[in-house]
Amino acid sequence: MAEFINRKHKANRLIYEKSPYLLQHAYNPVDWFAWGPEAFQKAQREQKPVFLSIGYS
Numbered sequence: 001m002a003e004f005i006n007r008k009h010k011a012n013r014l015i016y017e018k019s020p021y022l023l024q025h026a027y028n029p030v031d032w033f034a035w036g037p038e039a040f041q042k043a044q045r046e047q048k049p050v051f052l053s054i055g056y057s
Helices: 037-046
Strands: none
Touching: none
C-alpha cells in the first residue's frame, strides 16, 4: 500500500477498498464512494444525482 501514499491530501474512504484501481484514488480531494448501498443512500438522503465514474487502469 505504500505506493499509494500521497501526503498532500487526507485519504478518503477508498483507502479501505481492496481494488488497486480504487486505491489509486484514495488520496484524491474528491469524496468518492465505492459502488454500493452507502453511495445510493447518501444520494437519496441529499436528493442528489449519482455521478458514476467508470475509469480504467
